[in-house]
Amino acid sequence: MLENIQLLLDNPVALLNLLLDGIMIGAIFALIAYGMALVWGVMNIINLSQGEFVIFGGFIGYYTSTDWTLAIGPSASPWVSLEWGGISPLWALVIAPLILYGIGRAFYALVIFRLVDRDLFTSILATFGISIFLQQLMNGVFTAEDVIAQHGMGSWVLVDGTTGELVIEQVRVIALVFAVIVGAVLTFYLRQTRGGQAIRAVAQDARAARIMGINADQVYARTYALNAAICGAAGVLISMTLVIHAFSGLIYTVRAFMIVVIAGLGNVAGVIAAGLGLGAAEKVADIVIGTSYQTAFITGLLLVVLLWRSLRLGRQRKVLR
Amino acid sequence: MRRGLLFALATSVALTAGPAAAKVEGDTVTLGAAISLTGKYSTNGKHTRNGYDLAVKKINAAGGVKVAGKSYKLKIVYYDDESRGARGAQLAERLINQDKVKFLLGPYSSGLTKAIAPITEKYKIPMVEANGASRSLFTKGYKYLFAVLxxxxxxxxxxxxxxxxxxxxMGKKPSDMKIAMAFENDPFSQDIRAGIIDDAKKYGMKIVVDGKLPRDLSDMKGILQKVKLVKPDLLVISGHAKGAALAIRQIAALRLNVPMLAMTHCDSAKVIKKYGKKAEYTLCASQWAPTLTYKDDVFGSAGDFAKTFNKAYGYQPPYQAAESAAAVLVFADAFRRAGSFDTDKxxxxxxxTQMQTFYGNIKFDKTGKNIAKPMVLYQIQDGKYVVVAPTKWAAAKPRLPIPKWGKR
Structure with a gap:
């Protein structure tokens, strides 16, 4: 462990590369966490199917980028006869949110509306159920293969010298920019528009909002669908940077949960900061304590943060909201 | 309550009296297999099934298996183990107790084979498996487990x-060479790791990175960055299809230069199709290759098998399909030589068994593993898998060292 730290300190360029990589992937985590914070804050539901929405979006990214006839094979179902090779998965950044918005609406109409105003335990169970359902559905429909979305973008070599190389992946830069834009748009939407005001009003006091003539159910449905859409976009970016599998959603739910716990609800800037921080911390931990503890590190960090917060709150006699 | 009891009684009667497929009915011998048709192994489960089915089809088309002067057709009963060990074990019991199957073909993956082997052992039912390579399968003293791979x-x-x-x-000593490793934390990959460590010790090579990858691996950038810093002569990676796909993607993204890169599961991760040029020069371990010169009378040569398979299923057979087909050939050969369907015989x-199949030579040692067939090493050259080692089957010289990214 010590020699790993020494190795990083001896190679500042590599350390910088690592941190930048982590920060940029952290931007995607932040995106997923926005959505979770939104649903949590407005509807008081901890959405455990977050990761599955992400993976669903990832598969959409994969299918836009892949030659359809190749992907499905000659035993193709008769209703898919598209003959085009794939297009850039960047298009999926538009397509996936639209599809996921619809899926979010559908789940709201089927399940989620029953959970509003119920206790947290019920909503956790129900959304966990949705996550299992989606996993199996994706496994059945999209197969159990590990897939990546091809994008044809390369890397920039910024520093290339005896001190080491600084290599930046173009996709990760896009992810960072996209996350910041979505964050900005979301903040603007929530603060400045009528729709956003309605969401905030319902979040503050659903009964009062109803009396004022706001259709709270409509707001809930929109919020939940918006979250699914954000996850969809994040999933496309994940499939372009990493690799996805029908069952690999959970880790993104855990990360989002962790970020929201650190940043608190209704704090978009905090979510971004926590997301980027988590991404960078993960990468450094990868080298210092080893990749095998990747998941353990995230959950361990979550534990530490929760402990620390409860200690701090205990001192100030506040209530954790 | 009473109705429930009655129902339970009725079903249990129906189950025991149901049409149990006996091991030999008329001129048909039934083999059984629980394989992963759904769940995380479903892709390879399908390759396994296709291999089994193709072998059965070919053997039956050629008149079946001649046992004690009479020709028998083969048939396989399948169940879906959902890629879960517990389910696999349950289904093996079901195949043996309810379906009265006396001969089992293996499931896909070491983990599932491990779950089923104790059951076949308990009932003394021979199982020939083609997709469980973990060496821990052969240290338990199983008598009824045979592996063709x-x-x-x-x-x-x-x-x-x-x-x-x-x-x-290069005029250097082998002991000057440095190896970096990244292996998933599962029995199969850790076995590979143990094999590498043994061999490295033999040559006195130094292991500079010994990374473990988690099962739910999502990003390899960290460990690859470390490899970039320590500059090894060989980087070895094994993390199933996910590890292979992620490694090729991120090695290119990071522009990590290593003189030699070797890994497993290149073909199940479809790295050539997915990455094209980025996958070039990668060395890949394989159980089998269509260019090998093995032969048998059912399929012909390895190349003929590939052709037949491609015609039947519309894709090139991965080695998982080839070894599965070989398992059926081994059973057919054993039936013929035993001259009986008695499980002990x-x-x-x-x-x-001592035979050659299109898949390779097969001879089992005391523990049931095949000791007659070596692994082959492919290299991806100009977008194709080319066998480069061992030298006996090499179709081309390995292109090494891998040029630096700036020059590729």
């Missing part, structure tokens, strides 16, 4: 030998 510690051993050869060619015949 090479065990996992041999998977990448030839890459270490190749590294030693290269060291000599068939077991004895299996233990004495």
């Amino acid at each position: 090479s065990t996992s510690e041999q998977y990448l051993a030839s890459s270490v030998a190749l590294l030693a050869e290269r060291a000599k060619a 068939v077991r004895a015949a299996l233990a004495a």
